[in-house]
Amino acid sequence: MNAxxxxxxxxxxxxxxxxxxxxxxxxxxxxxxxxxSSERVAAPVACWVAARAGAAVPDALAAAREIAADG
Incomplete structure (x- = not known):
């Protein structure tokens, strides 16, 4: 079974x-x-936070890119 x-x-x-x-x-x-932008463990948790917030995937990605740019 693939991903x-x-x-x-x-x-x-x-x-x-x-x-x-x-x-x-x-x-x-x-x-x-x-x-x-931080550590590997942030990857699944960021997806969970986006889902919990009810954020559309493009909006969640844009927010993550903004944080990376601010970093």
């Missing part, structure tokens, strides 16, 4: 749709931005 298949199965298990191809790419970009 996209696993995410699709996980989304189904949680009763939601998996991310689109574009959302998947943006989430990876968000995780990468968080990891490269």
């Amino acid at each position: 996209k298949e696993w995410i699709a199965a996980y989304a189904r298990r949680l009763g939601t749709d998996p991310p689109t191809t574009e959302e998947f790419r943006q989430l990876l970009d968000l995780a990468g931005e968080a990891a490269h």
